[in-house]
Amino acid sequence: MLIDRETCIGCEECVEYCPVGAIGMEDELAQIEQSLCAECGNCLRSRVCPVDAIVNNELVWPRTIRNIFSDPISVFHETGVSGRGTEESKTNDVTGRYRKGEVGFCIDVGRPNAKGIRLREVEKICRELSKLNVAFDPDNPLSYLMEDKKVGKLKEDVLDEFVISAIIEFKTPLEKCADIVKALENISHHIDTVFSVGIISRVEEDGTIPAATVLKDAGFQTRPNGKTTLNLGRAL
Amino acid sequence: MTHTLHRRTDINQEGEDFAILCMAAQKYNDKGAGEKLKKIFEMVADSNPDNLADDNLGGRYTGYTDEEILNHMGDKAYVGAAFSDRSRLKEVLKKIKEADLGISVVVSGNYKAVFDILKEIGIKPHTVNMSLGVFGKKDILPREDVLAISTMCGHGMVSTKRIENVIKAVKSGKLTPEEGGKRLSSTCTCGIFNPEITAEMLKRICA
Numbered sequence: 001m002l003i004d005r006e007t008c009i010g011c012e013e014c015v016e017y018c019p020v021g022a023i024g025m026e027d028e029l030a031q032i033e034q035s036l037c038a039e040c041g042n043c044l045r046s047r048v049c050p051v052d053a054i055v056n057n058e059l060v061w062p063r064t065i066r067n068i069f070s071d072p073i074s075v076f077h078e079t080g081v082s083g084r085g086t087e088e089s090k091t092n093d094v095t096g097r098y099r100k101g102e103v104g105f106c107i108d109v110g111r112p113n114a115k116g117i118r119l120r121e122v123e124k125i126c127r128e129l130s131k132l133n134v135a136f137d138p139d140n141p142l143s144y145l146m147e148d149k150k151v152g153k154l155k156e157d158v159l160d161e162f163v164i165s166a167i168i169e170f171k172t173p174l175e176k177c178a179d180i181v182k183a184l185e186n187i188s189h190h191i192d193t194v195f196s197v198g199i200i201s202r203v204e205e206d207g208t209i210p211a212a213t214v215l216k217d218a219g220f221q222t223r224p225n226g227k228t229t230l231n232l233g234r235a236l
Numbered sequence: 237m238t239h240t241l242h243r244r245t246d247i248n249q250e251g252e253d254f255a256i257l258c259m260a261a262q263k264y265n266d267k268g269a270g271e272k273l274k275k276i277f278e279m280v281a282d283s284n285p286d287n288l289a290d291d292n293l294g295g296r297y298t299g300y301t302d303e304e305i306l307n308h309m310g311d312k313a314y315v316g317a318a319f320s321d322r323s324r325l326k327e328v329l330k331k332i333k334e335a336d337l338g339i340s341v342v343v344s345g346n347y348k349a350v351f352d353i354l355k356e357i358g359i360k361p362h363t364v365n366m367s368l369g370v371f372g373k374k375d376i377l378p379r380e381d382v383l384a385i386s387t388m389c390g391h392g393m394v395s396t397k398r399i400e401n402v403i404k405a406v407k408s409g410k411l412t413p414e415e416g417g418k419r420l421s422s423t424c425t426c427g428i429f430n431p432e433i434t435a436e437m438l439k440r441i442c443a
Contacts (some may be wrong), residue, residue, distance in 0.1 A: 019394070019395040072425050098363060108239060223367040223369065225248055
């Protein structure tokens with residue numbers, strides 16, 4: 001995103017819209033700090049500028065990554081899914097991506113509200129997780145940026161790209177999920193940002209949730225609220 | 237909607253805060269899904285939601301009419317909506333079940349409340365995505381009352397600065413909590429930011 005400073009009237013209306021604080025004032029006109037702009041498009045989409053001075057500049061690699069990971073409307077063309085992750089459990093009633101006996105992990109790096117992250121931080125977590133033989137979800141945009149999936153290494157030229165957040169996705173056998181959470185606790189002491197952890201589990205016929213039970217036994221409490229995929233979808 | 241599971245206050249966790257998302261599974265049942273999703277959108281619209289959108293465009297609070305959203309909807313549409321009471325949620329889920337369109341539906345909210353509703357209308361829960369909370373350098377996060385509101389938008393499109401400005405405006409009487417809730421909804425494209433619940437949070441913060 002850019003501000004056309006010849007058009008800008010310096011009203012400052014756009015400044016508060018930036019989720020990462022990249023818009024500031026310089027010489028009484030708005031300016032977007034390019035190293036901090038995550039290309040989420042929030043300023044433009046909000047139509048806040050009274051003189052249309054916010055401009056969507058054409059992005060080139062690797063800056064294009066910022067838009068894919070940060071703009072909720074942007075679609076990752078390789079999978080046809082919008083947003084920074086996959087459909088994860090949202091369509092599991094149709095896809096069967098997560099089966100009984102398996103647990104899915106959605107690790108939202110930079111969320112909530114870390115005001116942006118460099119992909120270098122995401123790589124740190126991926127590298128540590130890879131030591132537990134985690135198989136990263138091949139449909140997640142991050143997997144397309146990996147040079148070596150076995151060790152969680154991202155391509156060198158994307159490491160400094162700045163995004164609002166990125167989601168690390170993988171699944172494990174049920175019996176391994178508590179060990180993964182313990183490892184995440186350890187990793188959390190060595191990173192410069194935050195991450196939120198989502199745990200995906202099938203629901204048994206009697207309404208019980210195996211992953212919640214296993215995690216509780218290991219001392220981890222899941223919150224009382226979350227997402228439930230209903231058994232309503234079907235493949236064509 | 238990935239982040240709705242991480243909503244954090246007692247209102248979100250124990251109260252009547254529900255969001256729904258309806259979508260096709262890409263490569264499984266997306267062909268021709270647009271018309272089915274439009275039917276679902278109309279059912280949701282008739283159930284008086286607190287917010288409603290197609291995430292690929294935006295919603296009622298981002299400046300689009302229902303007609304504009306419907307005209308834009310295609311096979312990749314995501315129908316997102318917010319509800320602040322279970323009776324309206326139950327009503328719309330019942331309608332979607334009866335329509336039997338084969339589209340995936342996700343409900344976010346307190347599990348016990350959601351499972352109870354599903355039992356009442358004869359729908360089985362298939363899969364859950366549960367939160368273990370936040371890990372890492374938590375001291376970089378904004379103060380708790382601001383975070384409570386910002387996490388209502390999973391994509392992080394409601395900025396800290398804007399929330400702080402709305403809190404100031406409500407405290408000074410320039411905005412009512414209801415106006416503040418609607419104002420903050422204007423950058424959530426997927427329709428899950430709930431202006432009614434945000435107004436309730438603003439009332440608490442500004443009391």
